[in-house]
Amino acid sequence: xxxxxxxxxxxxxxxxxxxxxxxxxxxxxxxxxxxxxxxxxxxxxxxxxxxxxxxxxxxxxxxxxxxxxxxxxxxxxxxxxxxxxxxxxxxxxxxxxxxxxxxxxxxxxxxxxxxxxxxxxxxxxxxxxxxxxxxxxxxxxxxxxxxxxxxxxxxxxxxxxxxxxxxxxxxxxxxxxxxxxxxxxxxxxxxxxxxxxxxxxxxxxxxxxxxxxxxxxxxxxxxxxxxxxxxxxxxxxxxxxxxxxxxxxxxxxxxxxxxxxxxxxxxxxxxxxxxxxxxxxxxxxxxxxxxxxxxxxxxxxxxxxxxxxxxxxxxxxxxxxxxxxxxx
Amino acid sequence: xxxxxxxxxxxxxxxxxxxxxxxxxxxxxxxxxxxxxxxxxxxxxxxxxxxxxxxxxxxxxxxxxxxxxxxxxxxxxxxxxxxxxxxxxxxxxxxxxxxxxxxxxxxxxxxxxxxxxxxxxxxxxxxxxxxxxxxxxxxxxxxxxxxxxxxxxxxxxxxxxxxxxxxxxxxxxxxxxxxxxxxxxxxxxxxxxxxxxxxxxxxxxxxxxxxxxxxxxxxxxxxxxxxxxxxxxxxxxxxxxxxxxxxxxxxxxxxxxxxxxxxxxxxxxxxxxxxxxxxxxxxxxxxxxxxx
Numbered sequence: 001x002x003x004x005x006x007x008x009x010x011x012x013x014x015x016x017x018x019x020x021x022x023x024x025x026x027x028x029x030x031x032x033x034x035x036x037x038x039x040x041x042x043x044x045x046x047x048x049x050x051x052x053x054x055x056x057x058x059x060x061x062x063x064x065x066x067x068x069x070x071x072x073x074x075x076x077x078x079x080x081x082x083x084x085x086x087x088x089x090x091x092x093x094x095x096x097x098x099x100x101x102x103x104x105x106x107x108x109x110x111x112x113x114x115x116x117x118x119x120x121x122x123x124x125x126x127x128x129x130x131x132x133x134x135x136x137x138x139x140x141x142x143x144x145x146x147x148x149x150x151x152x153x154x155x156x157x158x159x160x161x162x163x164x165x166x167x168x169x170x171x172x173x174x175x176x177x178x179x180x181x182x183x184x185x186x187x188x189x190x191x192x193x194x195x196x197x198x199x200x201x202x203x204x205x206x207x208x209x210x211x212x213x214x215x216x217x218x219x220x221x222x223x224x225x226x227x228x229x230x231x232x233x234x235x236x237x238x239x240x241x242x243x244x245x246x247x248x249x250x251x252x253x254x255x256x257x258x259x260x261x262x263x264x265x266x267x268x269x270x271x272x273x274x275x276x277x278x279x280x281x282x283x284x285x286x287x288x289x290x291x292x293x294x295x296x297x298x299x300x301x302x303x304x305x306x307x308x309x310x311x312x313x314x315x316x317x318x319x320x321x322x323x324x325x326x327x328x
Numbered sequence: 329x330x331x332x333x334x335x336x337x338x339x340x341x342x343x344x345x346x347x348x349x350x351x352x353x354x355x356x357x358x359x360x361x362x363x364x365x366x367x368x369x370x371x372x373x374x375x376x377x378x379x380x381x382x383x384x385x386x387x388x389x390x391x392x393x394x395x396x397x398x399x400x401x402x403x404x405x406x407x408x409x410x411x412x413x414x415x416x417x418x419x420x421x422x423x424x425x426x427x428x429x430x431x432x433x434x435x436x437x438x439x440x441x442x443x444x445x446x447x448x449x450x451x452x453x454x455x456x457x458x459x460x461x462x463x464x465x466x467x468x469x470x471x472x473x474x475x476x477x478x479x480x481x482x483x484x485x486x487x488x489x490x491x492x493x494x495x496x497x498x499x500x501x502x503x504x505x506x507x508x509x510x511x512x513x514x515x516x517x518x519x520x521x522x523x524x525x526x527x528x529x530x531x532x533x534x535x536x537x538x539x540x541x542x543x544x545x546x547x548x549x550x551x552x553x554x555x556x557x558x559x560x561x562x563x564x565x566x567x568x569x570x571x572x573x574x575x576x577x578x579x580x581x582x583x584x585x586x587x588x589x590x591x592x593x594x595x596x597x598x599x600x601x602x603x604x605x606x607x608x609x610x611x612x613x614x615x616x617x618x619x620x
Contacts, residue, residue, distance in 0.1 A: 045522050046441035053434050053493050054449065060490040061456050064464040071466060080470065124354060130347050140606055141355045144362075146613060147602035148595050149551035151568045155575050155591040156361040159368065159584055170381050200361065208610055232343075261460050264553035268572055285462045290558065299466060306463040313458045 065306065072299035080295060089296035090304075098276055099301065102284040105191050109280070110259045112195045113202075117255055118248070120199065121206025126236060128207070129214045139211075143204030150201065154268025157197040158184070187277035190270050194262075194278055197269055202258060206251045213247035214240070253316045260309055281305050369393060369589035376584050392585035396593055400586055402573045403562055409593050411563065412570035416550060418481050419566055423488035424545045430489070431496020431541055432534065436526050438497070439504040440512050450501065456494030465558045472559055479560050487559065488549045495548075496541045499612070503537035504530065536608070543605055544612035547598050567594045 072089050074081045093099050124142055128135055145153065160166050163182035171179040183189035217240060225235045263282035270278040272287070281301055289298030364382060369392050371385040380386070398408040405411075438450050468487060469478065477483030507530065515525045531538075556566040565573075571594045575587050602609055 042522065046437045047443060049433060049522075050437045050449070053430055053453075053497070056490045057453055057456055057493060060464065060468070061459055062452075064467040067467040067470075068463050080466075120354075124351075127347050127351050132347060132351065138351055138355055140603075142358050143606070143610065144599070144602055145358065147547055147598045147609065149553065149568050149571075149598070151551075151553050151572050152591045152595045153361075155571065155587060156365050158575070159588065160361060160364055165376065165379065165381055165584070167381075169379060173379070200358065204358075205613060208614055212614060257458060257460075261462070263462075264568070267553070268575065271576065282460075282462055286554075286558075289466060295466065302460075302462040302466070305460045309458060309460045313455075317454075 068299050068302050068306075071295060072303045074296060076295040076299070078293045078295065085296075089300040093297050093300045093304070096297070098279055099281075099284055101276055102279040102281045102301075105278060105280055106260070108191055109195060109198075109262075110256060112192070113198050113259050114252060114255050116195070116199045117202050117206050118251055121203045121251070122210050122241070122244075124203065124207045125210035125214055126240075128211060139207075142207055145201040146204050148201065150262070150264035151268045153197055153201050154265050157193070157200070158269050161193050161196075184270065185274060187274045190274060190278045194266055194269055198259070198262065198265055201265070202255060206255065209247050209251050210244060213244045217243055249316065249319075253312055256312050257309060260305060365588045365592055365595075369396075369585055369592055371585055373581070373583060373585055377581075392583070392589040393593070395583070395586045396574070396589035400574050400583075400590065401577065402565075402570050405563065409567060409570055409574070409590055412565055412567045413593065415481060415564060416567040419484045419488065420546060420549045423485045423492065423549050424542055426485070426489045427492030427496050427545050428538060428541045430493055431498075432500045432531070432538070433526060434493065434497040435500025435502075435504045436530050438501045439507075440509065440525070440530075441522070450497070453494050453497050456491065457498060459491070459494075461491070461554055465554070469559060479562075479564050481564060483559055484555060484566065487555050488545075488552065492545050492549070495544060499537055499541045499544070500534070503534060507533060539605060539608045540612045543601055543608050546601060547609070547612075550598055 070082070071080055073086065074083050075085045075088070128138060132138070161181070161184040163169075163180075163185060168179060168181040171181070184193045221239060222235055225239055226232075261282055262280060263286065266272055266278055266280050266283050272279045272283045281304065285298050285301040285305065288294040288301060360382075367383070367385055368376065368381075370388045370390065371380060372387065372389050372391065375386060396408060397410055399406055400408045402409075402412070434453075438446055472478040472483045472487075475483070475486075477486065512525050512529055515529045520528070550566075551568065552566070553568040553572070556569040557572075560566070560569065571590050574590050
């Protein structure tokens with residue numbers, strides 16, 4: 001991965017090229033004269049202070065990934081073995097029906113979760129952008145689920161979706177006595193319950209990013225189009241939404257990342273059941289490693305997850321980097 | 329002419345009704361789970377089983393809250409959530425302080441003391457923001473075992489600090505890059521050194537980003553479940569793990585009111601932070617969206 005100074009900079013930041021920094025001043029002085037001990041210390045002190053973090057992240061992220069990678073190539077079961085068996089664990093992983101279920105669920109879940117969260121989040125953002133009253137309050141209402149733990153969300157929705165006492169019963173009592181909503185107990189539908197709860201939790205996030213994008217669009221564009229006689233829905237569909245491309249990209253990437261790691265929500269809401277109907281790669285990894293003594297298979301599944309995330313995140317960061325280059 | 333104006337006026341009004349109507353219906357949907365959690369937690373178990381779901385309690389009782397806080401069984405111990413709430417506090421406070429402090433000084437170095445390769449260093453740190461933690465929990469469990477920290481609160485503090493550095497460094501770097509270099513250079517000419525500039529020039533100017541970083545880290549660490557469930561067991565678990573255990577106990581009649589009170593207890597700290605400092609929370613949230 002390449003690093004770029006402007007990669008993550010917020011709009012309105014100083015371009016990084018303009019900041020020369022203190023160390024360069026000293027560096028220039030150093031070139032001209034011989035180093036005094038004090039200068040040398042001043043030059044190295046920042047790097048010295050930074051190094052513990054670097055070591056921590058190097059070990060905690062990169063070395064540990066390599067370690068997991070190694071275990072995925074070993075015969076580890078209950079305890080780590082440091083032998084080499086090639087891709088045996090990966091073959092075993094892909095031959096496990098449970099992993100097949102997990103991958104299929106991940107696709108269904110991600111497709112629905114992204115589509116619904118993005119459409120609803122964008123709709124709310126557009127509605128909120130119509131100079132409504134109490135906008136701050138409404139925004140806070142849509143966004144508060146993001147502050148909750150997925151375990152809390154799962155617990156609440158488990159109760160709401162409970163067919164005996166929850167929503168089903170409420171609707172039946174309202175007079176629609178044949179109403180059935182027992183998805184959470186049915187293997188073929190339970191994954192949609194996870195989608196509902198995940199959408200509820202994450203829409204506010206999509207809304208916040210879209211709203212920030214909308215606020216960055218010049219109002220005069222809308223005015224000009226209105227003078228041309230275009231109606232508001234048409235203006236939004238054919239002019240505004242295409243201008244939100246960067247916001248779409250961010251939302252898609254970050255929501256995909258959320259969906260690949262989603263673990264707590266599934267565990268709290270369905271505990272990967274009924275049976276293993278709502279198994280996801282993250283829950284599979286956890287149970288293989290910590291419950292079923294298949295450390296090698298667990299590590300292989302973790303590497304599959306990592307590669308999926310990297311396949312999404314690295315090109316994303318790379319494209320952001322190129323866009324920044326072109327702007328300068 | 330006048331009919332034209334009034335029809336335009338009417339369609340405008342219809343539009344406003346549509347906008348407010350949709351926003352209110354959506355708001356009701358987003359508030360519903362919170363409402364259900366609160367009213368359920370204030371009902372007696374009999375009332376719940378007699379079929380009251382969304383309505384107000386006939387008789388408000390805080391019995392479920394008392395049970396969830398002090399008596400509910402988690403594993404074999406029946407001390408309620410209180411000890412786990414304390415665990416989470418003991419974990420979250422040092423981890424937030426450490427990761428924010430380290431992030432602040434890293435951001436300072438990466439903007440004001442740039443060195444050859446400092447951008448590469450930043451890029452490598454950044455990937456930590458997008459790491460699926462499943463890829464590191466196995467080795468981390470091994471390392472914590474070797475350090476004799478497995479199953480302890482200090483172990484969790486260490487883990488959360490290490491994986492928090494990426495985000496906090498990102499926050500502070502992006503903030504400090506907007507502080508003009510002239511400021512730090514002037515301080516240097518006045519004879520201030522590395523630490524002196526950090527403490528008397530940078531930190532006083534960075535209150536907003538300190539708040540953003542603390543809130544983000546607090547929410548993330550308080551809500552964490554994966555590390556908690558992987559590295560602790562029994563009495564040393566954080567509150568999310570304890571909550572999940574309470575809810576998944578299936579003995580006797582399911583105590584939904586206690587479940588909901590327990591969920592509320594686990595949610596209240598982050599909800600308070602959100603209500604008090606929502607603006608800063610949103611800033612942390614959107615900072616991950618590269619150029620949003």
